[in-house]
Amino acid sequence: MEGSLFYWVLWLFWxxxxxxxxxQNRYRTKLAVVTLLVIILSNVHFVAAGFEFYASGLFLLILSYLILSKKKLGSLLYSFICSFILTISYVTFNLFVIYDPVWVxxxxxxxxxxxxxxxxxxxxTTLKGRLLIFxxxxxxxxxFYAIYLNKFEFSYPVGTIAYLDVFALTVLLLVSWSILENAGIYYQNHLQFLAKGKQKSS
Structure with missing residues (x-):
């Protein structure tokens, strides 16, 4: 069922x-509010400039702009390049699905x-950076995909629940990978600490 993945993942996060x-985590309240707003806005949609937009997607995009705007120029430029790579990849993937669906x-x-x-x-290298560029x-x-399809008089709503399913799945995968990375560092440091303790005791 379309949207089930999005709702399950976001509610679990919340x-x-x-x-x-x-x-004591200073991001706790902000993360809870953002997660809840994304869920609430998921079914809100409107038409602007001839395109249909869903509010959750635009809210996430504006939020990413606000966070990126606080970066230094060099870091901001690199984030823009990374974001552009993902944009091209996203459009290319969807076009392949239309023109050559066999490879899916x-x-x-x-x-x-x-x-x-x-x-x-x-x-x-960081979870925050990965989530922002994604x-x-x-x-x-x-x-861009909606603009491209509009040239052929096909309507494509931006930020639908189908997009949010992909968003939720990717966030889940990125968070899981980040946990694995940090677990590796934790165990490595823990083992080194134990090894040093044994050396001192001997």
């Missing part, structure tokens, strides 16, 4: 952030989620 995340060997949402997760991981890049891709 429950974790609200009830299980460290209350399993569910489209999973293919997109895995591909964009790998790209974001290769382009950025969100801005894919939303730009949605807009």
């Amino acid at each position: 429950v974790y952030i609200t009830f299980f995340m460290d209350k 060997i399993f569910q489209k949402e999973w293919m997109m989620g895995i591909c964009f997760s790998i790209l974001a991981i290769l382009l950025q 969100t801005s890049g894919t939303m730009h891709g949605e807009i």
Whole structure:
């Protein structure tokens, strides 16, 4: 069912952030509010400049702009390049689905989620950076894809629940990868600490 992945993942995130995340974390309230707003706005849509937009996607795009605007010029330029790479990848993927659907060997949402997760991981080193370039890049891709289809008089709503499914899946994959990365660092440091302790005791 379209949208089920999005709602399950976002509600799980919201429950974790609200009830299980460290209350001293300065991002806790902001993350909970943003997650809840994305869920609430997911069915809100409107028409502007001849295109149909869903509010959740635009909210995420504006939020990514606000966060990116706080970066220094060099970091901002690199983020823009990374976002542009994801935009081109997103549009290309969707065009391949139209013109040559045979190569879509399993569910489209999973293919997109895995591909964009790998790209974001290769382009950025932090979870925050990966989420920012993924969100801005894919939303730009949605807009450019809608403009391209409009030339052939096909309507394509931007930021639909289908896009949010891909968004939720990719966020889940990126968060899971970040946990694995940090777990590796934690165990490496923990083992080194134990090794030093044994050396001192001997």
